[in-house]
Amino acid sequence: xxxxxxxxxxxxxxxxxxxxxxxxxxxxxxxxxxxxxxxxxxxxxxxxxxxxxxxxxxxxxxxxxxxxxxxxxxxxxxxxxxxxxxxxxxxxxxxxxxxxxxxxxxxxxxxxxxxxxxxxxxxxxxxxxxxxxxxxxxxxxxxxxxxxxxxxxxxxxxxxxxxxxxxxxxxxxxxxxxxxxxxxxxxxxxxxxxxxxxxxxxxxxxxxxxxxxxxxxxxxxxxxxxxxxxxxxxxxxxxxxxxxxxxxxxxxxxxxxxxxxxxxxxxxxxxxxxxxxxxxxxxxxxxxxxxxxxxxxxxxxxxxxxxxxxxxxxxxxxxxxxxxxxxxxxxxxxxxxxxxxxxxxxxxxxxxxxxxxxxxxxxxxxxxxxxxxxxxxxxxxx
Numbered sequence: 417x418x419x420x421x422x423x424x425x426x427x428x429x430x431x432x433x434x435x436x437x438x439x440x441x442x443x444x445x446x447x448x449x450x451x452x453x454x455x456x457x458x459x460x461x462x463x464x465x466x467x468x469x470x471x472x473x474x475x476x477x478x479x480x481x482x483x484x485x486x487x488x489x490x491x492x493x494x495x496x497x498x499x500x501x502x503x504x505x506x507x508x509x510x511x512x513x514x515x516x517x518x519x520x521x522x523x524x525x526x527x528x529x530x531x532x533x534x535x536x537x538x539x540x541x542x543x544x545x546x547x548x549x550x551x552x553x554x555x556x557x558x559x560x561x562x563x564x565x566x567x568x569x570x571x572x573x574x575x576x577x578x579x580x581x582x583x584x585x586x587x588x589x590x591x592x593x594x595x596x597x598x599x600x601x602x603x604x605x606x607x608x609x610x611x612x613x614x615x616x617x618x619x620x621x622x623x624x625x626x627x628x629x630x631x632x633x634x635x636x637x638x639x640x641x642x643x644x645x646x647x648x649x650x651x652x653x654x655x656x657x658x659x660x661x662x663x664x665x666x667x668x669x670x671x672x673x674x675x676x677x678x679x680x681x682x683x684x685x686x687x688x689x690x691x692x693x694x695x696x697x698x699x700x701x702x703x704x705x706x707x708x709x710x711x712x713x714x715x716x717x718x719x720x721x722x723x724x725x726x727x728x729x730x731x732x733x734x735x736x737x738x739x740x741x742x743x744x745x746x747x748x749x750x751x752x753x754x755x756x757x758x759x760x761x762x763x764x765x766x767x768x769x770x771x772x773x774x775x776x777x778x779x780x781x782x783x784x785x786x787x788x789x790x791x792x793x794x795x796x797x798x
Contacts, residue, residue, distance in 0.1 A: 437680050440464070447681025450545035450739075450758065455677060471673040473541050475590055475732030481691060496676070498686070499526055506653050507686040508582070509536075510679065520580040520683065521653040522751060523744035536686060541671045541736040544678045545581060545758040552579055552741040552756050559754070559763040578745070581758065583684040583737035584659075585650035587694040588667070590733070593702060594640045595726040597710040602630040602718030630718060639709040646698040650687040650735075654742075654755055658764040662757040665738055670759060674737070684737055691733060699728070 437446040439457035446464060449456035455464040498509045501519035508520070518525050547555070556579060606626045615621045645667055649659045672678075689697075706726060711719040739758035744751060754765030 437677065445680075448545065448678050449681075450548040451551070453544065453546070455680060466675060466677045469673050469675065473671060473673055473734070475734060476540070478589075478691075478695065478731035478733055481733070496679070501526060504653060508683040509686060510683040518580075519744070520582050520742040521744055521753065523746060537691075537735050539585075539674045539737050540734040542583065542674045542678050543665060543667070543670045543736070543738050543759060544672065545682065545739040546670075547741070547756070547758045547761055549579065549581070549741070551761070552581075552758065555756055555761040555763050556741075556743065556754065559765075579741045579743040579756070581682040581739065582742050583679065583682060583739055584654065585685055585687040585689075586736050586738055587648045587650055587689070587691060587698070588645045588734045588736060589643070589648065589695055589698040589731065590645065591643050591698075591702070591728045592640070592730045593643065593706060593726050593728055594638065595706050595710065595724050596636070596638050597713075597721055597725075598634075598636045598723045599710065599714055600632045600720040600722070601635045601714050601716035602632050602720070604717040605629055605631060632720070635714055637710070637713050639706065639713050641702075641706065641709055643698075643702050643705075645734075646701055648689070648694040648697045648701075650689040650694060651685055652688045653685070654740075654753065655766075658753075658755050661764045662740070662755060662760075662762050665757070665759060667736075671736060682739075687735070695731070695733070699726075702726075 437455055438444070439446050439460060439462050441462040442457060442460040444457050444459040446455035446457050446462070448454075448466075449463070452463055453466075455466060456462070496509050498507060500507045501522065501524055503524040504519060504522040506519055506521045606628055608624050609627045610622060610624050612620050612622050647663075647665070647667070649656060651659075703724075703726075706724060707721055710721050710724060714721070741756040741758055742753065744753045746752075752766045754763065756763050
């Protein structure tokens with residue numbers, strides 16, 4: 417079956433009372449341009465800087481959020497539209513004049529009409545796109561060209577222009593941790609061991625050697641660590657192994673206060689992972705570092721940590737949006753997905769393999785090895 421890639425069809429209905437980003441020169445709608453870092457008109461080339469804000473990125477108090485009465489829901493912007501994919505369930509928010517004709521996660525056509533976006537937990541921060549569509553296509557093409565044993569159809573039919581810019585939702589967590597541990601400290605010591613072995617003349621000889629032993633002592637103690645910006649994906653539609661491989665995002669340098677202007681021309685996915693669920697994931701990531709801290713505190717030559725009890729305090733969080741270029745395609749009844757970090761150009765994704773090419777490569781390797789053996793045999797015989 418040939419590779420299937422869907423085209424984007426424009427929406428036939430659009431609310432008429434929405435504020436947009438009009439171009440002051442020609443009246444067309446502006447969209448955020450990653451390479452320029454400004455709003456840009458695709459018709460006349462007008463560029464408009466996004467106003468600098470004095471707003472400071474602030475952490476939200478986790479405990480206050482858990483009180484439903486203090487939950488702050490808001491629209492991503494007053495003009496945002498939202499549409500859902502009937503196949504994979506993704507909910508995407510976008511700013512007019514952007515339209516959503518196919519799902520960036522599964523490549524299925526979007527048949528539902530957009531609606532006014534529902535309120536969501538408003539993001540504190542956003543990392544704007546810095547890699548535009550053209551540069552993203554180049555990164556994708558390089559990735560495709562580097563695939564071993566890829567079906568020929570993939571490189572000829574997986575058109576890079578099908579990529580879509582999407583802001584994916586993430587949580588970041590800060591926490592002060594104070595942990596009490598129990599375990600054992602291992603101290604090495606050496607004993608002299610006597611043994612016998614045959615010498616070069618076939619006679620038994622008695623010899624000695626130093627053998628390492630470990631003496632274990634029970635220990636307990638306390639370790640503390642402050643964790644800053646533990647990043648947890650709030651999307652379930654991109655495999656976690658790809659999202660992790662897209663890092664780093666350089667949040668300290670790139671994260672800005674949220675402004676809906678950055679959304680113009682792109683889509684944003686609604687969070688699928690609840691704040692509490694995300695914090696449990698963050699705890700799991702903290703756990704490995706806390707264990708290393710405990711082992712370091714135990715000291716000695718070896719360490720065994722048998723139990724760790726951690727208290728989390730001063731927990732804060734941020735809801736942020738991170739930029740990716742996504743492309744999804746179908747090949748021989750299977751779905752594949754590729755994601756590009758729109759800050760660094762890192763490409764991660766799934767791909768099909770050509771069984772025929774793999775078999776031919778194996779046969780070629782066997783033939784090459786046989787030729788080498790034959791040549792060596794001829795040389796040895798002479």
